[in-house]
Amino acid sequence: MLLQGKIAIITGASRGIGKSIAKSFIAQGATVAFTYRSSEEKAIELEKELTVNGGKAKGFKSDASKMADAESLVKDVLEAFGTIDIVVNNAGITDDTLLIRMSEEQWDRVINVNLKSCFNLTKAVLKTMLKARFGSIINISSVVGVQGNAGQANYAASKAGILGFTKSIALELGSRNIRCNAIAPGFIETEMTAKLDPDTVQGWRNAIPLKRGGTPEDVANACIFLASDMSSYVTGQTLNVCGGMITA
Numbered sequence: 477m478l479l480q481g482k483i484a485i486i487t488g489a490s491r492g493i494g495k496s497i498a499k500s501f502i503a504q505g506a507t508v509a510f511t512y513r514s515s516e517e518k519a520i521e522l523e524k525e526l527t528v529n530g531g532k533a534k535g536f537k538s539d540a541s542k543m544a545d546a547e548s549l550v551k552d553v554l555e556a557f558g559t560i561d562i563v564v565n566n567a568g569i570t571d572d573t574l575l576i577r578m579s580e581e582q583w584d585r586v587i588n589v590n591l592k593s594c595f596n597l598t599k600a601v602l603k604t605m606l607k608a609r610f611g612s613i614i615n616i617s618s619v620v621g622v623q624g625n626a627g628q629a630n631y632a633a634s635k636a637g638i639l640g641f642t643k644s645i646a647l648e649l650g651s652r653n654i655r656c657n658a659i660a661p662g663f664i665e666t667e668m669t670a671k672l673d674p675d676t677v678q679g680w681r682n683a684i685p686l687k688r689g690g691t692p693e694d695v696a697n698a699c700i701f702l703a704s705d706m707s708s709y710v711t712g713q714t715l716n717v718c719g720g721m722i723t724a
């Protein structure tokens with residue numbers, strides 16, 4: 477029970493990695509407020525799943541790219557649970573294409589959902605964490621943010637931006653006992669990747685030193701560490717959860 481008594485917000489948890497983080501946090505004793513943008517049914521299902529064995533959890537419809545939504549989310553979570561100790565900025569999208577074909581709309585949307593969202597919620601939760609002199613903020617980046625990727629200039633820029641944001645917040649808020657770290661997942665197998673061509677996916681697995689794709693639980697485990705007091709001397713860092721895909 478590494479997160480006993482802690483209150484966490486996880487964005488974008490109706491499916492994939494966010495959902496796995498929500499389940500793992502509940503298993504470690506945390507109270508979980510999670511968000512989604514449009515998957516109402518999945519969110520209701522998840523809320524039931526998280527609370528069935530006495531866990532405390534609530535889903536909130538909240539667009540991570542909107543500052544006003546972040547502000548009302550924090551207000552609602554404070555009303556429901558009293559304080560906020562942990563924030564996981566997980567909500568993210570891709571809209572891949574080569575730069576020559578990328579529209580301004582595609583650029584703006586990916587930057588707003590992936591990067592501006594981290595600014596929105598971190599800023600909205602700040603007063604609460606400053607008052608408590610406690611907080612752990614975890615931003616989900618990507619190995620693509622570390623290395624770049626052809627056909628993903630918008631996504632890679634958003635995920636690299638997250639790393640600069642993370643380091644700056646760590647420097648700014650360390651003296652107040654608020655930590656901020658990033659996780660850079662590699663190839664994580666989700667429902668989405670299950671629909672891809674099996675030979676292509678096997679090729680990706682073969683290229684990874686650990687010879688498998690990551691699971692959402694692999695990312696969730698890293699989140700538990702960074703959210704818990706086990707990492708109380710860790711801030712401003714990027715933890716690559718990628719099976720050795722990158723080593724720097």
Ligand code: NAP
Nearest residue numbers: 488489490491492493513514515539540567568618661664
């Ligand atoms: P996913 O399965 O597509 O799930 C994305 C989640 O984000 C959904 O719950 C979705 O909610 C939510 N979301 C999307 N736009 C939102 C918005 N504007 N406001 C609030 N929530 C929003 O994605 P995933 O694969 O689990 O990825 C999760 C995070 O890990 C992302 O930041 C992604 O970039 C990062 N990542 C993933 C991989 C990978 O291999 N899967 C690798 C590296 C990094 P709705 O269902 O309501 O739309």
